[in-house]
Amino acid sequence: MTSLAITDHNNVSGAVRFIKASREAGIKPIIGCEVTMEGGFHLTLLCKNDAGYRNLCSILTDAHLSNKRGQPEVSLTSLALHKEGLFVLSGCRKGLIPSLILQKRFKEALEIAQDYKNVFGKESFFIEVSESLLPGSMSLNRNLWQLADIVDLHSVVTNNVHYAEKEDFKIHDILTCIRTSTKLEDVHPERRLNRENYLKTEMEMGIEHADYCEGLHNSWALAKECECPLELGTPNFPAFDYYEGFSSASHFLRHLVYLGAEQRYGKVTSDIKARLDRELNVINHLGYADYFLVVWDLVKFATRCGIRHAGRGSAADSAVAYCLGITDVDPIAQNLLFERFMSLERGEKPDIDIDFDARRRDEVTAYVYSKYGDEHVASVATYNTFQGRSSIREVGKVMGYSPDEIDLIAKRLPHVPGYMLENVFKTLPELKNLDIPEKRLNVLVETASKLSGLPRYLGTHLGGVVISRNPITQFSPLEKSAKGVKILQFDKDDVEDLGLVKIDLLSLRTLGAVEDSLRFAGTGSGLDYDGIPLDDPDTFNRLKSADTVGIFQLESPAQRGLQGRLEAENIEDVVASVALIRPGPIKGNMVEPFIKRRKGEEEVKYLDPRLEGILGKTYGVILFQEQVIEIASTIGGFTPGEADNLRRTMTHGRSVEEMEKIGETFIERAVQNGVQEEAAREIFECMKGYASYGFCEAHARAFATTAYKTGYLIQHYPAEFYGAILNNQPMGFYPVSTVCVEAERHGVEILGPSVNQSEKEVSVKGNGIRIPFKMIKGMTERAMESIISEREKGGKFSSANDFMKRVKLDKDIMRNLILCGAFDEFGVFRRTLLWQCKDLYLADSSGQKETLVEPSYYEYPNISEAEFSLEEKVSYEYEILGFGISAHPMEIWRDKLKEKGFTSSQEICMVKAGDFVKVGGIPVRPHRPPTKSGRTVVFLSLEDECGLVDVTCFEQVYAKYGEFLFPGERLPLGIWGQVQKRGNTFSIVAKTVFPLSYVLS
Amino acid sequence: MSKVIDQPVLMVVEDGEPKRFFWIKKWVNVKDVVDKWSESGRWWDEEREKTFYRVLGGEGGVYEIYFDNKHWKLYKVFD
DSSP: OOEEEEOOBSOOTTHHHHHHHHHHHTOEEEEEEEEEBTTSOEEEEEEOSHHHHHHHHHHHHHHHHTSOTTOOOBOHHHHHHTOTTEEEEOOSTTBHHHHHHHTTOHHHHHHHHHHHHHHHOTTTEEEEEEOOOOTTHHHHHHHHHHHHHHHTOOEEEEOOOSBSSGGGHHHHHHHHHHHTTOOTTSOOTTSOSSSOOBOOOHHHHHHHTTTOHHHHHHHHHHHHHOOOOOOTTOOOOOOOOOOTTOSSHHHHHHHHHHHHHHHHHSSOOHHHHHHHHHHHHHHHHTTOHHHHHHHHHHHHHHHHTTOOEEEEGGGGGOHHHHHTTSOOSOTTTTTOOGGGTOOTTTOOOOOOEEEEETTTHHHHHHHHHHHHOGGGEEEEEEEEEOOHHHHHHHHHHHTTOOHHHHHHHHHHSOSOOGGGHHHHHHHOGGGSOOSSOHHHHHHHHHHHHHTTTOEEEEEEEEEEEEEOSSOGGGTOOEEEOTTSOEEEEEEHHHHHHTTOOEEEEEEEHHHHHHHHHHHHHOGGGOOOGGGOOTTOHHHHHHHHTTOOTTSTTTOSHHHHHHHHHHOOOSHHHHHHHHHHSSHHHHHTTOHHHHHHHHTTSSOOOOSSTTHHHHHGGGTTOOOSHHHHHHHHHHTSOOOHHHHHHHHHHHHTTOOHHHHHHHHHHHHHHHHHTTOOHHHHHHHHHHHHHHOSOOOOHHHHHHHHHHHHHHHHHHHHOHHHHHHHHHHTOSOSSSOHHHHHHHHHHTTOEEEOOOTTTOOSSOEEETTEEEOOGGGSTTOOHHHHHHHHHHHHHHOSOOSHHHHHHHOOOOHHHHHHHHHTTTTGGGTOOHHHHHHHHHHHHHHHSSSOOOOSSOHHHHTOGGGGGSOOOHHHHHHHHHHHHSSOSSOOHHHHHHHHHHHTTEEOTTTGGGSOTTOEEEEEEEEEEEEOOOOTTOOOOEEEEEEETTEEEEEEEOHHHHHHHHHHHSOSSOOOEEEEEEEEEETTEEEEEEEEEEETHHHHO | OEEEEEEEOEEEEETTEEEEEEETTEEEEEEEEEEEEEEOOOGGGTOOOEEEEEEEETTSOEEEEEEOSSOEEEEEEEO
């Protein structure tokens, strides 16, 4: 086979990968598309050249943007307008001409063929003949050949390929069932009748069309005429309209950098100048001056508009980025490696990631669109692929599993890629005893695992925006995302191969929380976020006591455990903390040595004296990606590019062989550099131990600053910061209920929703946080506005009746307002109000009889006189708000639990280490992080009315009680285990796990 | 009108294609293959793939026969 064309339906998303794979296989790639014409008929388009590809992009953009999302249609007018550079083929059986023939409407088929010939010309329009062994194919193909003769057109032979091998038909059939919401047992016209849509060999095609060699020859001739239209890697960076008086973008960039350097450093020393010049040289040489200016400009916009932002990632390794105000970490003072960010040798596009206040990120995106124009800006797509859970859900439906069965399996299933499914079903205890026949389950798991990694749909990248110099539709068609944003048909990697530059405008809810806490504190408080001192003893004491729930990056159980042992004393310790709790350092067994050395309990030793300069600041432990690079270049004599390649191989978990190969090179060169072979091997083992994910120092520093400052806020402005966390949900590691318990533990009062006091958003008064309307389940923008505007217009509501007379709400919202206590201030029982409200509501409603209470209540009218029990109230509050206002469930059961010998989270610190206790609570985030031993250990916290108890379940306990630990829902758990004290933290090592209902009933 | 038979028949094959089959005590020659298609059927129930032929018999009858990679069967006879 010498050439192959890709013709996906209405998209070219596969083009870049197809070109790369074809070239690797020595096959000429042809780019095309099977488009849906108006009326639903298919037509095949192939690009002859660049112009053809550009036209194809325009045709597809038009088809997608001018029709309903997901239902693109190409008009013949659009096709005729953009016909240059395209070959048009009459299409499969769903093409207009073949379908007319199949309906025996020969005359119309001839007329259409003649029309197409008139529009596209004989040299560009072809009759397409393919064999899929479907009923009627033989006569269809005979008729198509005849038609071509009559109208004087050439016909070509094609193969309608939908999968590579015959065996893949099954997966294709499953995918078709998923797409059309069909069960395997049901019929659907979209499902293929047979396995004939596989990639046939040239010989198979020859045999199949032996009686029609001319068609085959025409196909080869056509393929010869097509040129691959995409030149991968040719840069098409955005153009920045620099200010007058400057000769070029680089000139302007230099000016801005030096201006910024004066502000950042005061005096630009020769060292600073040398660093800036070196960076500018690389940036200009690689052609990224405009790119830096674009980023500088949008950061400037955000600053001007008061949109909180922070640069993250390896960009903080650049002094230029620092001087431009893009990042806030001084890489010169911190001795950060610019090469981790950019290098001439690597020549790769630098990634500048900026976090913006999540609620205002769209303003920045809008600015980019308005500045560079719609034609030059679009969002990057993501290829959403089938993962373990989504495959199980979808295949389950197709195979006729009931929704309950699917839910049971999917909720217990951890987030794993599809190829791991068979393994997790074999090993995870919570996936055993599912009460599903083994054979049936095996078929499901086996089939679902085969979908692993296959594309599911085109999604929108979280913040990736492309700005191009030439109109963007020259590179990719555009389509509408679910949110209505215009997206490219390529993902971030393909976009880079196309020579486009992506800018990540990310949203970080923590920045929104920071902004809110400043707003809650008010200008009178004197709180200045940028001026927060980095040496506040109270903040460090807070960290030392491991009291860090709510603090950015430092709140997970593992981080709390670390804080209690590390006892951070300065910002450097926070930087290390952020970097330590990562898979790399954890698996590399670096946490314990780091803590011991930091506290002076263990001597710091170096395998080679030269390592002291590199690892000195992290006590001889490899913590940052930059250190891997530096070791490779200092010890192994690697060039910066080689060293970075090593870092990439390690962090992206590439093949073992590749790692071994690099290891041998490293050891060989280290020995040449005077290192003993044994030491060189050991050094490389340490570097390998770091493999998989670790932070770069620049990123850790940027995050550590935010972590420390949020720690300062939570320590000194608790109501404001806990309120801000609640206002920016979902954010952080913990559910709302935990945040509320923690806030109350720190003396903050959580005030329930109130029709007279609540606002749309969280409000903070003194030491109290008022739960806003938006946190009530089912609440709508319209409902919130009608309550607030009526309150502003007619004054506060005097009673529930007054409220119901003045505000008309949907019955579900009304029910939820009552049940979460928003009318409690009027002194009427919630249940009574629900009952009254039902009558009022029906009197006012427009004939629609909707009941507000459960039908069973009607049978017992007297029940309305009594209030709900506390347990019922809390249960409703959990359903509606996600936490209890009236009480915490554990508070209700505390007396009973005490009787049964349970210890509360508050009392744990009084128990002797090694003693056995029983604890109960609501499980929070049970998870199985990577461990250095490779064994499965489950960590979770139990939340009660006083706080959290951290629990560790080792493999044996997990194997026995897995179904309670991961039941697929949040049910209160009881745990019996041994108290462990490490540093300033307590935790329980579980021996037995049981549902708390066992002891409560 | 057609009648579903779905019975195994003795088939003479040349190059994998049907040539004549034995039906009601006599041989029917395949004069022409009018149509040919394949069906994967209920693959999830391990049903075998079938290749169908609609053929014109030498005596003028129209038949639908199939091969399921094991047996040849006469599926339908058309009046």
